[in-house]
Amino acid sequence: MENAAAINTKITDKILHDRFTQYGKNAREWLRKCALLLPEIEKREIWRKRGFPNIYEYARILAGMSANAVNDALRILKKAEDKPALQRVIEEKGINAVRPVIAIATSETASFWAEKAREMGKHTLEVYVKEFQKMQQQELEAAGWYIDKTQNNNQSIFRTGTENRQTQALFPEIKTETIQMEINPRTADELRKLKGSGNWDELMQKFIELYKEKLEAEKPEAVRSESRYVPVAIERHALAKTNNTCAFPGCNRPYEILHHTARFSLTHEHNPDALVPLCKAHEQLAHLGLIENEESAPSEWRVRTLRDSAYEKSEKFKIDQKVLKYRANTAPTASGA
Ligand SMILES: [Zn+2]
Numbered sequence: 271m272e273n274a275a276a277i278n279t280k281i282t283d284k285i286l287h288d289r290f291t292q293y294g295k296n297a298r299e300w301l302r303k304c305a306l307l308l309p310e311i312e313k314r315e316i317w318r319k320r321g322f323p324n325i326y327e328y329a330r331i332l333a334g335m336s337a338n339a340v341n342d343a344l345r346i347l348k349k350a351e352d353k354p355a356l357q358r359v360i361e362e363k364g365i366n367a368v369r370p371v372i373a374i375a376t377s378e379t380a381s382f383w384a385e386k387a388r389e390m391g392k393h394t395l396e397v398y399v400k401e402f403q404k405m406q407q408q409e410l411e412a413a414g415w416y417i418d419k420t421q422n423n424n425q426s427i428f429r430t431g432t433e434n435r436q437t438q439a440l441f442p443e444i445k446t447e448t449i450q451m452e453i454n455p456r457t458a459d460e461l462r463k464l465k466g467s468g469n470w471d472e473l474m475q476k477f478i479e480l481y482k483e484k485l486e487a488e489k490p491e492a493v494r495s496e497s498r499y500v501p502v503a504i505e506r507h508a509l510a511k512t513n514n515t516c517a518f519p520g521c522n523r524p525y526e527i528l529h530h531t532a533r534f535s536l537t538h539e540h541n542p543d544a545l546v547p548l549c550k551a552h553e554q555l556a557h558l559g560l561i562e563n564e565e566s567a568p569s570e571w572r573v574r575t576l577r578d579s580a581y582e583k584s585e586k587f588k589i590d591q592k593v594l595k596y597r598a599n600t601a602p603t604a605s606g607a
Contacts, residue, residue, distance in 0.1 A: 302364040304333045305343035312344060352377050355384035363388070370396040374403070382575070389558060389594070397521075397551035398560070401573040404520070446471075485510055492541035500528055500540050508545040516549035517568040518561075523549035529556060531565050533589050554597075557590040 278286065308329065311317065317328035329335040335343075346365050349372045350356040356368050356375060368375075370392065371383040387395055453461075465473045490503040500508075508528060516523045525547030530537070532544045546568055548556065555561055559577040563570040581587050 298364070301333065301335070301339075304329070304335065305339065305365055306347070306361065308340060308343045309347045346372050349373075353380035353384075355381040356387070359384045359387045366392055367395075370399050374399060390554060391551075394551040394554040397549075398555060398573060401555075402575065405573060489542050492539055492543075494539050496538060498534055500545065504540050504542050504545065507542045509547055512547055514547065516552055517546045518548060518552040519569060519571060521549060521552060523551075526550045527553045529553050531556070533586050535589050536585055554594075557593045557597075559587060559590060 281289075308325070311328070312325050317323075317325045320328070322328040322331070326337045326340055329340045330337070343365055346369065347357075347360070350360060350368065353375060356372070359368050368383075368387050371387055375383040386398060390398060461473070485507065488507070490501070490507055493501055493504065495501075505528060509525070511517065512525065514525055515521070516525050527548050527550065529546050529548045530540075530544060531546055532539075532541070534540070537544070544565065552561075555573060556564055559581050560574045562572045562574050562578075577587075
């Protein structure tokens with residue numbers, strides 16, 4: 271009989287690759303199953319009964335699990351103990367799928383987060399959690415609540431005194447931010463001259479307005495087309511608005527997808543006002559229907575916690591579902607997508 275190595279030299283690249291992918295997928299699935307057993311094994315101290323010095327050695331020798339993987343599994347599964355909805359996601363998709371939400375999910379919000387963990391990739395979920403926390407904080411602040419971030423983990427929330435709120439209303443606090451820039455001394459001098467006796471914010475606003483006017487004046491016409499291929503001039507215009515970064519407020523990741531905010535399949539149009547560069551996570555949120563005001567300027571965008579019911583009845587929703595399904599079925603590539 272021929273040995274396995276000899277057989278491997280005869281098969282095609284595709285079969286060789288497919289086989290490896292398949293085996294890898296199975297290996298991961300079985301490792302997931304192992305991880306799920308760990309809390310009970312630890313509880314019953316089965317490792318001791320079987321002569322292992324600790325659970326780490328038990329898991330390493332029997333399943334090739336690293337100490338980190340064991341700690342992770344025990345920690346996350348412990349937190350999911352009273353959250354059956356998250357436990358089901360762990361069984362289906364593994365521990366990593368719930369990692370981004372495990373710290374914020376409560377027994378009341380577990381089903382909400384389970385649904386998000388099921389429909390989003392891990393990276394998108396991380397981005398969503400961040401946006402969600404930001405939004406939550408803004409809502410609390412708007413309602414006169416104050417989150418004490420110095421109390422790590424267990425965030426304490428205080429209501430600011432009524433007196434305090436009235437003072438704030440009379441003298442609205444102007445929020446400022448300091449940006450450090452590395453620039454050529456000559457540029458710095460020119461900027462100081464341009465600022466003169468004014469302030470930096472005014473000068474920057476002026477530049478922003480001028481740049482926007484310039485882009486608007488040079489804006490190419492929208493093009494109706496049957497081809498998804500975005501004409502170069504329109505692409506260049508869309509990318510110039512953010513200099514190739516994601517357009518979502520607060521996101522600084524490089525753009526990966528030029529996104530049609532009104533969906534190309536519906537409009538058959540490449541409209542420079544409706545094309546926005548996005549990173550993969552924010553593009554996925556858009557197709558999940560979780561970006562409010564998607565068809566307005568990105569500065570108006572906010573993440574949603576629930577999909578709008580009108581959207582769920584729309585053609586856009588049907589298209590988005592197809593896009594998500596298509597993306598989920600596309601094999602992962604070396605870029606880890
Ligand atoms: Zn982004």
